Ligand SMILES: Cc1ncc(C[n+]2csc(CCOP(=O)(O)OP(=O)(O)O)c2C)c(N)n1
């Protein structure tokens with residue numbers, strides 16, 4: 001790793017944190033609507049993995065997708081504009097927080113039905129193999145809670161039966177909404193579920209970005225060389241509620257504080273300073289830089305136009321297809337023309 | 338009578354029925370420790386304990402399938418699906434099992450089961466989380482589908498659903514939870530399943546609605562009334578069985594109807610109700626029946642676009658004037 005790579009990685013984690021903090025504020029101000037799931041505390045996972053993925057590797061994830069969108073390379077402006085539902089958003093204001101995508105960046109979306117994207121990931125890997133794109137790995141990210149839904153088991157089994165190049169990434173942040181892992185899953189080590197499918201697996205610490213990075217690089221390499229799926233369980237923690245407005249009756253403040261002491265950004269900072277890679281001052285200026293570009297993205301998003309009325313009827317089908325009903329008022333308007 | 342919100346009405350129906358009958362229990366995601374995603378079961382976990390208020394894994398097929406199994410053995414489960422959008426994950430169990438077992442085994446199996454869920458749009462939740470697919474579920478004989486529009490009906494209908502020997506899909510609407518109304522306090526207050534109800538009387542035009550569109554229709558009716566037009570608002574309350582009697586009786590007086598639903602128009606509730614009006618009261622038709630519904634797009638996140646796609650009070654008002662004056 002070059003010095004610049006360390007700085008980039010560090011700054012990206014800070015950017016994600018700031019984006020989420022700003023999002024929380026914008027939500028409170030009513031500028032972001034719907035459900036907003038913050039990624040704060042989990043930054044080392046998306047940053048670590050994306051720092052070693054190849055451009056041809058695909059990413060698909062759940063609704064907790066801002067961090068992944070940013071690490072996958074979507075412009076901050078487009079992420080922020082999407083959060084505000086604006087025309088310049090990566091999904092043109094149609095998707096919102098839970099549904100970001102940019103296929104040019106090989107980021108295939110946040111998906112909001114728990115686990116539904118898991119079989120889809122197997123299918124993307126199938127498509128790559130089928131079409132002869134032999135060096136691509138599909139990286140599929142989901143939560144601990146998602147490992148209890150049928151989709152997970154069907155998807156993992158299929159990926160093993162057909163030996164598909166998928167890196168299954170379970171972000172075990174210890175809760176699915178308010179349900180602790182051991183109250184919902186028969187085994188609290190999610191990686192063990194791979195054993196039932198004869199699949200390679202490992203559980204690692206997700207608060208240390210260097211660990212995530214190193215492991216992910218090894219595994220991606222082995223999938224590329226040997227083929228077949230791999231389940232990587234990454235232990236992490238979300239510092240905020242499940243989504244905005246979570247009463248958080250299911251955990252003690254002390255537990256959150258304990259994990260906040262393990263802050264992935266703090267850990268990486270310490271590592272960089274102790275290894276003599278960066279000085280505190282240099283990192284502080286990275287923090288300032290991060291805050292600056294995030295503020296610019298917020299300004300951009302605020303200034304971005306609302307999507308036009310006609311966009312409501314765009315993208316229902318890929319082929320030109322009649323619109324069956326435009327709603328009462330619009331129907332009247334078009335009749336009057 | 339007590340004045341309470343829809344949330345409180347539903348909550349009290351659940352509470353009273355659980356106190357009345359030990360066999361009744363709740364299972365679903367976040368119903369216990371969290372207190373229900375929409376706070377409907379707040380306090381239940383402390384009062385009834387984890388045996389009767391069961392937090393499940395995220396596994397809708399197991400929630401509905403498990404509830405069916407428990408009902409087969411004589412328990413009376415109330416399965417909660419966090420929203421109706423997740424009912425698709427449990428579709429096989431709802432459609433191929435719950436709706437069929439009694440018939441297929443010639444009455445040997447009974448399913449005293451309620452599936453509570455939340456439908457509807459308008460909260461910027463995007464395409465997968467904003468659907469109103471109620472009509473789909475009403476397609477299947479063997480399943481009862483209920484969806485109240487007032488707090489009193491919510492309580493009376495839910496209590497009847499819990500006491501019913503048949504599987505009932507009970508569809509709530511998240512944007513109605515705060516709506517308040519007078520609710521009977523009698524512990525045996527029941528509203529019959531499969532009966533429509535006139536929520537407002539009038540002789541000029543019939544507006545048929547259910548769930549969230551009931552308050553919307555009532556508001557449109559007030560605006561019409563200010564102009565001297567008296568609309569009769571018929572609340573379907575139950576999509577299966579569908580009780581057309583009050584609709585037809587009203588239509589025979591008004592000769593004009595507007596049918597309102599939050600979901601998509603094609604193959605929807607309005608399609609069924611208008612077809613039946615033509616079948617049952619063709620000689621009374623003075624103007625083509627109008628349907629007010631959601632534009633046929635998967636709903637967008639953007640607030641303004643979403644509202645553009647959804648049926649508005651203004652649309653109901655305009656449609657009523659059109660069936661009256663062409
Ligand atoms: C099929 C389905 N059921 C329920 C939900 C509601 N829901 C959204 S997120 C969530 C918890 C998911 O937990 P986990 O997989 O651990 O991911 P995390 O939120 O912790 O990142 C639930 C129950 C949903 N979106 N889809």
Ligand SMILES: [Mg+2]
Pocket residue numbers: 143144145171172173174175176177
């Ligand atoms: Mg989780």
